[in-house]
Amino acid sequence: MMACSLVHHGQVNYSLSRIQITQNSFAAFPNDISMAMCRQCPFPACVEVCPTGACHVDTANGNVRTVDEAKCIGCERCVAACPFTPSRAIWNGADKHAQKCDLCADTPFWNEKGGPGGKQACATVCAMKAISFTKDVPVQGADTGYNVDLGSTSKVWQGFGFNVG
């Protein structure tokens, strides 16, 4: 979350992050951490409902679903339309526009090439290699397609002696 807000906005700010991680120390693993990242839906509801075309498919950047902030009128239909909780399209109350994960296609504060063909800040800084970009579309409509248990499938993690259930 820190990296996302940093490379997009020049500040560390959880509320501006287009990936949201929430934690509950009083819940049992694996429900102690919820990961909410944009799924770049094949049929994106956020794009469909946008009245101005601000939320659009960016064909110049590998078809990433993203928000043209200059065109956003602040109706928040994209925020409401996202089928997931929390909404992956988020409201930037400071700058008054919607925004969402653009796979780091536009990161004015980071000197790395982003977008689907480049680097993503969140994946770059993740110390556990929990985040990665994939072109294999997981099962939609539920969380199951994204619950890849890197722990039990990772030789490295098993090598640490972790029981992963």
Place this chain on the structure above:
Amino acid sequence: MANGYAGKILKVDLTTKTIGEIPTSQYEQWGGGHGMGSAIFWDLCEDPTVDGTDPKNVVTIMAGPLSGTLASGAAGRTEVQGIGLQSMPRGWFTRSNFGGRFSTHLKYAGWDGIVILGKSDKQVWLNIVDGKVTLEDATSLWGLDTHATQQKIWASVLGAPPAGNWDTLGTTRDSGRSTQRPAVLSAGPNAEKFGPWASLVHDGGNGAGQGGFGGVFASKNLKAVSVLGTGGIEVADPNALMQARTWLMGYAVAGNWDNQGKNVAGNWPLPANPGTASSFPKGTALRPQGCAGCVRMCRCRSDKIMGNDSMCVDFFTTAGATPEVTVVWTDLMQKLGLNAFNLVGLFPWLRGLVAEGAIGKGKAIDSSLPFEQMTSVAFGVDLMNSIVNQTDIGKDLALGLWQCAQKWGRLDKDLATGMLPLQEWGYVHHYDGRTEAEWGYGCLLGDRDINEHDFNWICYWTPTIWAAYGMTPLVTAQRMAEIMSKQMIPYSDEPNLIDYSDAGIYSETMAKTTAWHRHYTRYYKQALGFCDWNWADFVNPYGPDFVGATSIGEPKFFNAVTGKNQTFAEGMEIGRKIWNLDRAVWILQGRTRDMEVFSDYMYDVAATAKTPGIPYEMPYTMPVFENGAWSYKSVAGRKLDRQKVEDFKTLFFKLEGWDTKTGWPTRKTLEDLGLKNVADKLQGAGKLGAA
């Protein structure tokens, strides 16, 4: 301003119930964290000689410029300071700190720290949501454990239990949204009843454990502090910060997934300290977990919930307890808000008392606790509850270990043998000053057990494990000494800084090592928050020629965030300044050189790692320089020489520019550090060191 600071410090007067602000710029020269905390305490505490429960005690809870950023190992820590309740013969002005996500939210809420003054007439908790700060009724929370308290506060702040969605904080659509739970710091149930034992707990087990700050909170009628921030912190050079982050990942498993087997000694730098992971029962599913911004991930979350966010000593209460028992004890310890180290010291003492026939039903120390099964769940649960509820021996234990021993008429006797393992100032023996000298001296000349493992990982644990398991050292003792000398600016011209030989531990060089450690930790670790589990990074298997990140990494992160161009040497000098300010407070509190003596067992009993019976210690193998050569050698069996320790103190005081007769800083030393006002105050109290 894009410099990592929020720009203001929250000032709460519980007596008058007024909420105010201090501009951070007023204290920016001190860095953050402990530096600011000490300076604020100096300015605002009318009388540092009062007891820690006095309303005049000033408590600071400080973040720093790196809090809430990607500065690995620095982003997540929060520093707590004030007059403590634990140390003897008096509560020194002391510190503790804790990890997690509290300092992140404090910064995002727009605050660089919190200063708490006075005492509330009613039981309250402090509620911070961005710029909105209120004192709430804590009557219904006062007797709750730390976990229940935090969850009730979450529901109160959010209006309902957290549902995993965006919550709008405030009344307009732009007043701030968050998916996050508030970060809460809480004392245990009725913590005023066991103040010297009482910790502060955040989330599952991030503990400001030592010092009795839970008791200090309770003495102010303060139960908890909650903070939720929906704002952000501008960073001077975001790209440089990203680069620094990926650079540092190269020094950890995080950046070496295809080469993770390369660790110095099975401990560093793996995620989730194996001692933590193996403390869970077999078959427990775990994930590594870390504080905000970290690359190390030293803790776990389990599918049993118990033990979440706890690590290391939280699980090491006593030898012989199975993991099935340990996780229950750990969970209860965190919920009750008890100092884990006090439990570690209590068990060998109780074992010794049992062996002597001195404790039990109808014995001299009458107790109905089940001593015949000290490693059972029931024993630990009953013991902890007795302290919290002042029943059975808990009534006396709750006074503090030293105070309890004094009441039982056993203090001198049990400190002489080490059966009661209080190494200095009434703090439990953590690591052994008879062998690892800089640890002991740092505690003795300061205010508490230092809990700073910078030399401990590399100079004690690593060679000890190599020796114990017949492993080939990754680096020779000579190479270790070379690497570390270079990093220990400004003493880099000294080749023997890690000489733990029988002569070395009393040398002027060891005085420099001890001084370096005090200065480094005061600034980099306690003021800027670089975490003990990630820094100092002296010797690293992933570093070029095994050279770790320290002296390069710390300024790299600091300058990327703040936009400054501060050198490592400049940071070390700020650390020396903070250390001298703290020394001045202790002197006003009554510190004299003749008080600075270890417990008798340190001088009279050989260090065998069995006396005292601290469960995790192994016999000490450390680097030594003897007969013109470096080697790793067993230094077990050593005792300290009283006169040599006194002579060492003289060397140390001279090095630090303090009066060698008293250990008090001189005017020149203080004025050279820009602390003329401190010199004036000490002079006024008749406690300024003579030149």
